[in-house]
Structure formats: structure tokens, C-alpha cells
Amino acid sequence: MIAFDIVLTLGLLACAAMALTLRDRTASIAAFVVAGLLIALSWVRLAAPDVALAEAAIGAGVTGALFLRSARRIGPITGGPVGGMSASIAAALGAGGLSAALFWAFAGTSGPVPYPPLVAANLEASGVTNPVTAVLLNFRAWDTLLEIAVLAVALALVVMLGPAPVVPRALGELVLPFARIVVPLAILVAGHLLWQGATAPGGAFQAGAVLAGGMLALVLAGIGPAGERIVRGALLLGLAGLAVFVGAALAAEGLTGRFLGYPAGAEKAWIIAIEASLTLSIAATLCLLFTGPVRRPHQ
Amino acid sequence: MTTDLVYHVAGAGLTGLALWRLATCRDALRRIMALNVLAIGIAMVLLASGFDAATGRTDPVPQAFALTGIVVLVSVTAALLALAERIGGRSND
Numbered sequence A: 001m002i003a004f005d006i007v008l009t010l011g012l013l014a015c016a017a018m019a020l021t022l023r024d025r026t027a028s029i030a031a032f033v034v035a036g037l038l039i040a041l042s043w044v045r046l047a048a049p050d051v052a053l054a055e056a057a058i059g060a061g062v063t064g065a066l067f068l069r070s071a072r073r074i075g076p077i078t079g080g081p082v083g084g085m086s087a088s089i090a091a092a093l094g095a096g097g098l099s100a101a102l103f104w105a106f107a108g109t110s111g112p113v114p115y116p117p118l119v120a121a122n123l124e125a126s127g128v129t130n131p132v133t134a135v136l137l138n139f140r141a142w143d144t145l146l147e148i149a150v151l152a153v154a155l156a157l158v159v160m161l162g163p164a165p166v167v168p169r170a171l172g173e174l175v176l177p178f179a180r181i182v183v184p185l186a187i188l189v190a191g192h193l194l195w196q197g198a199t200a201p202g203g204a205f206q207a208g209a210v211l212a213g214g215m216l217a218l219v220l221a222g223i224g225p226a227g228e229r230i231v232r233g234a235l236l237l238g239l240a241g242l243a244v245f246v247g248a249a250l251a252a253e254g255l256t257g258r259f260l261g262y263p264a265g266a267e268k269a270w271i272i273a274i275e276a277s278l279t280l281s282i283a284a285t286l287c288l289l290f291t292g293p294v295r296r297p298h299q
Numbered sequence B: 001m002t003t004d005l006v007y008h009v010a011g012a013g014l015t016g017l018a019l020w021r022l023a024t025c026r027d028a029l030r031r032i033m034a035l036n037v038l039a040i041g042i043a044m045v046l047l048a049s050g051f052d053a054a055t056g057r058t059d060p061v062p063q064a065f066a067l068t069g070i071v072v073l074v075s076v077t078a079a080l081l082a083l084a085e086r087i088g089g090r091s092n093d
Helices: A002-021 A025-045 A049-074 A085-107 A115-126 A131-139 A141-161 A175-196 A204-221 A228-256 A267-291 B003-024 B028-050 B060-088
Strands: none
Touching: A002 A025, A002 B003, A002 B028, A025 A049, A025 B003, A025 B028, A049 A131, A049 A204, A049 A267, A049 B028, A049 B060, A085 B003, A085 B028, A115 A131, A115 B060, A131 A141, A131 A267, A131 B060, A141 A228, A141 A267, A141 B060, A175 A204, A175 A267, A204 A267, A204 B060, A228 A267, A267 B060, B003 B028, B028 B060
């Protein structure tokens, strides 16, 4: 398998280099998406399927869609690089030096790592059997709470900036049959990922991203209601995840006296409830980050 | 040569590539993409250092960090792209 690892690594480095050097925007974004999928594959090889799922759905999928949307609005690349050849060589030397230092610092480390035994010892009490979900929503739930706060802040920023809304164009006759298959499938897959996140790779973020993909398919096909009230509802749903998580943190504090310490025996119910609301909220947020808010009449 | 070492090289390579492009590019979209590659490179280094070749498992704590990083990265990307459109866009504003 080492040969596979080396070929995969060379492929993803080549795709990343293409994404960052090609002057044609569409080709560059296509290379970025392919690089994202190869990176997801390499994370499966590193025994991190939860992260690989998130990278494939969010890192390659949603981010690629965002880039394509903006590339069209910003237009082709104009202007050359900063400085001349000598500046480029100097930057390459600096970046190469930092990269080599990073490799030396991390690849050289060895010795016992404290986390895996600690996680394994406390997994029983966390309520779930997937160690990554246990870390995300129990042991280090505070980090995840702040992460949801970052999503809410980004949503608020995008709403305030008010980018031009995405206007779907008529896409032909196959859109409706496509959406009829893809949208229910996305909802089913999201529900499956959410539920199995407790015991196997999956969870709120992956489920939310898949659900957002289904919603975007609806929006881009121009099917379904897309009025101002729907968008406002999605905005409220997007912010509701943070509200539910903060409410759960306060309630858990009141019940057990520990910060984000869920009542014993009911951990799984708490985690699934929080994750379910996060899934809907993340899906609505990702969708709104792509489509933008409703444009006010005077703009 | 072991699996984690290959991915250490990949992570460091992605980081270096992204830093070089961040330093030499003028285009806003390209810089945001370089920021994405930089974050992915760092996540790759974190995951590779959490990988235990003996058991074939990866430390769940760096996995949770990388997962958090991906979600934060997409929100940062969306916010930056909205700003970039505002600065350099030719939309009908």
C-alpha cells in the first residue's frame, strides 16, 4: 500500500499546484475540487473517515461551489504576480524553508501520546461509541460550541455585506427528474449520517453538508418556494443551532453543575438532540452562505 | 518509509505551496484558495502526527480539531469571498 500512498500524495500535490497556478479560473477551481477529493481519500488512508467525509462534502463540495459562484462575479485573473522573478524565488525559498521546518518538527516527534488512552478510558461514560463524536460533543463540546458561533458570525457577516443573490436559470428538462432523485436521497443520507455518527463515522457536520447539497440542488434548479419569507426562515434556522447549543449548555450546567456535563445515563439523548438541531442549522447556514440573503428593495 | 511519513511530506508540501502562492499572488480569489490549501496542509500534518502505524488508528483529538477546522474554514471562505466580491466584483452594485 505504500506505493498507493506515494502516488496519491503526488497526485494531490500536483492538483493543488494546478489549482494555485492555472490562470483559467474554471480549470483552477476544478483542480481544487479534485485535490479536495484526493485529500479526502488520503484521510481515509490515515484512518480518519469522519474528517474525510467532512472534507469531501464541505472542503471539496461546498467550498468549490462557493469559488465557482464568486469566480463568475469577480471575472478573470488580471495583473501579474507580486514583484519579479527574484521576489518569487525569495518567496519560494522562504516557504520551502518553513515547510521543511514543519516536516522536521512533526515527523521527528515520537513517544507516548496522552489522548487516545484517555479517550478510550472515558468512552463508556460519553454516551456514544464513535470516539470522534465523543470528543466533539462531550469531552471538548466547548470547542464545537465556539465553532457554531463562528458559523453564526460568518452568516451575520454575509448577511450584512449582502452579496448579489444567486439567480437560478432555467436548466432544461432533466432538472426535475434529477432533483426528484437527489433531494429525497440527500435527506435520507443526512438522517443516516446523523444517526450513525454516534457509533460509526458520521455526525452533524457531514449530515448538514449533505442536506445543504440537497437544498442547493433545489435552489439552483429554481424549484420550490424561494420567497423572502423562506429565506428569513432559513436565516432563523441557521441561527437556531447556536441558540439550542447554548440553551443545552445552560440546562446541563443547571442539572449537573458541570459545564456541558450531560446528566448521567442520558448522554446519548442529549448528544443526538444537539446534533439534530446542529444538522438543520448547518444545512441552512451553508445554503445561505452560498445563495446570500434577500436583497432589500432599495439596493 | 511508513504511511504517516508520506503524509507528513504531503502536509508540509501543501503548506509550503500555499505559503508561496500567498506571498506571490495579487488576485484575491487565488489568495483565498491558497488559504484553503494552507489549512488543509496543516490538518494533514495534524492527522499524520496522530496516526499510529502500530495499531492503524488515528488519535481522535486531532481528528476533532481537523473537523472543526474544516467547518471554520468554509465559513471564513464564504465571508472572504463576499468581501472579495465587494472589493473587486463587477456585479450590479
